[in-house]
Amino acid sequence: MTPATFPETTAPVQRVLGACPHDCPDTCSLVTSVQDGVALRVQGNPDHPSTGGVLCAKVSRYVERTYHPDRVLTPLRRVGPKGSGRFEPASWDEALDVIARRLSGIAARDPQAILPYSYCGTMGLVQGEAMAQRFFHALGASLLDRTICASAGAAGLTHTLGGKVGMRMEFFAESRLILIWGSNAITSNLHFWRLAQEARRRGAKLVCIDPRRSETADKCDAHLAILPGTDAALAFALMHELVVHDWLDHDYLARHTLGWEALRERALQWPPERAAAVCGIPAQQIRDLARDYGTTRPAAIRLNYGMQRVRGGGNAARAIACLPALVGAWRHRAGGLLLSSSGWYPVDRARLQRPDLLAGRQPRTLNMSTVGDDLLRASSPAFGPQVEAVVVYNSNPVAVAPESAKVARGFAREDLFTVVLEQFRTDTADHADWVLPATTQLEHWDLHTAYGHTDVLLNRPAIAPVGQALPNTEIFRRLARRMGLDDPCFADDDETLCRQAFGDRVDVQALRRDGWTPLPVPEAPFADGRFPTASGRCEFFSATLARQGLDGLPDHLPNHEPAGSDPRHPLAMVSPPARNFLNSTFVNVTSLRAIEREPVLEIHPQDAAARGIADGQRVRVFNDRGSYRVRAELSTRARPGVVVGLGIWWRKFGLDGTNVNELTSQKLTDLGNGPVFYDCLVQVEADAAAAAAPQPAVPA
């Protein structure tokens, strides 16, 4: 230590290694500086290669979020009507006693009437689905199908490549051509974007495929602004061109793929003109891209989840995942495709989550993407018991689930018992009977996988819990004890859970020392085929899908609500994330909200002019599901015919206490039963009420 000028006030600054918990492919390694038990700042770990010492703007504000004056610091009991957000503080003993009594009473009748609802508020293996799943499995509660983000693309990838596996992120830096497909990397995959820029400096060409001219599209060499949900048509037209120009790797096709003849036939039905009409772009753009893809080595595709939030999302992911095999791109470590790398991790989920505690019971499974309908359903033989209790953790369904008017109505049911484990009073917490204060990443242990890179990261607590907050694990441990669940697994502490996640399948010494350790993933995993499919080949044709009575080949499936199909709602709407929020997290962090200011709808000047809408004017966006008032931003980021409602704002920050999910539907994707947030038709009109009333000041 260097001697300090005022030793009596200057305690040493400690650096604690952690991991970013957020639902982001980058899973950065964090360094928290702590003095006197207080976190001073959170920075990127310079020694972790993919983090490279850099964090996004959001997590750079993690200290502001952790000590936010609105943190929930004690258990809260509801004292106003549901949704009013009126609560009073209560003790932990009182809260847990009441909750244990209510849940025990319901479980005694039928535990399936209890629904756990969770997603990726934290991606940690420990604070996510470890102790929580043990608890719900021991009760026999309903199971939750966690579909809200990625299930269509995951299914598409798994039916083609065999799992959520692909290129190693770091080798994108050596690619000569990168297709950034359904991804706004600058917003949602910053550390990949750094690699793409490095590739570009070395002469690579970057092509963005996105209906919106995103910040990422601005910085690419070419941008194909296709209509939402038309990606498979584009992929087939690319295949068409690869076939007719013979830009094919015949040897790779013969040795490492399954179903080439059939796929070739289908591709030949998609000349560029046909796809151009479906995608709403010039055929020449497709020809140019096909030439680049067919003649540049190595070529890589960064596919991301933005393209699979539509009816045909699973099939589109399948079609795109076929492309690298056609040109033999997998032969090179800088060629191939990456959607998710999460399938590489040998996580011992059975040990963490203990499905054996179900002891032969087979509870029903409810889909988290249709929670709006399911909370409003009565008991029936097909559905089972009405949902009587919901326990929410790591998620904010009232804001993020589709068709949110119904979700809010479901959560407002007076006869529903709702417990929400939260750091803040979100829209969902506002509907709770009990809010239980949860720790943040700076306050608990966890272990992390990633879906961008392939390292394992350990998160150590940097500070003591703020207020009376407890880790999710501890809340479920205490509830289990009160409810008489006595399996020894409920005594495992968080460090034990960290050890159980991988057993000895990762380098524990390195994890403890460095905070991270890489998995031994091959540099070019499919250079010699060996895909983790049943056949060991890249499956253009999937026998598994065919056995289910589905098409064994990928196909283009038009949207549930295709652009141009409904004269009353002529505009397609997509609602991808705002850069300074992470889903609905950080929406309440003052410095970040100041950047995003207020919810907006981007609309092309041509579409605005046709409706007499001026820049900055209040508009009403509506369809048969609902109506949402918001400020219009005239912008060529939106292409004609497509509007963009950047999300995901808390409903209570919206003009009428609603957000963009007021308009989205609970329809599902072709594969994986996923939601279709970007398959949504709307109409937009100038807001008559706004014209009469003075505009309120924009929040600073």
Ligand SMILES: Nc1nc2c(c(=O)[nH]1)N[C@H]1C(S)=C(S)[C@@H](COP(=O)(O)OP(=O)(O)OC[C@H]3O[C@@H](n4cnc5c(=O)[nH]c(N)nc54)[C@H](O)[C@@H]3O)O[C@H]1N2
């Ligand atoms: N800053 C920030 N980062 C995030 C998030 C966040 O909220 N904020 N969310 C995190 C989460 S949970 C996820 S899943 C990922 C999401 O990140 P991505 O996987 O990149 O997905 P999205 O952001 O949903 O959409 C990416 C782009 O796809 C475009 N898109 C919409 N429809 C289509 C389509 O039909 N076809 C094609 N080709 N493109 C389409 C959108 O306009 C958008 O620009 O990001 C993570 N990272």
Ligand SMILES: Nc1nc2c(c(=O)[nH]1)N[C@H]1C(S)=C(S)[C@@H](COP(=O)(O)OP(=O)(O)OC[C@H]3O[C@@H](n4cnc5c(=O)[nH]c(N)nc54)[C@H](O)[C@@H]3O)O[C@H]1N2
């Ligand atoms: N219209 C539209 N809707 C969308 C999307 C879209 O692009 N457009 N994106 C969809 C996607 S991709 C996703 S992934 C979902 C995301 O939906 P969610 O997974 O619900 O994500 P968040 O909105 O970030 O809410 C996570 C909550 O978890 C809390 N949390 C964080 N850590 C902890 C913890 O340790 N303990 C507890 N108890 N709570 C914690 C945070 O405070 C936060 O309120 O939204 C989906 N909804």
Ligand code: SF4
């Ligand atoms: S949100 Fe993503 S980019 Fe930001 S710190 Fe976390 S992992 Fe890194």
Ligand SMILES: [Mo]
């Ligand atoms: Mo997501």
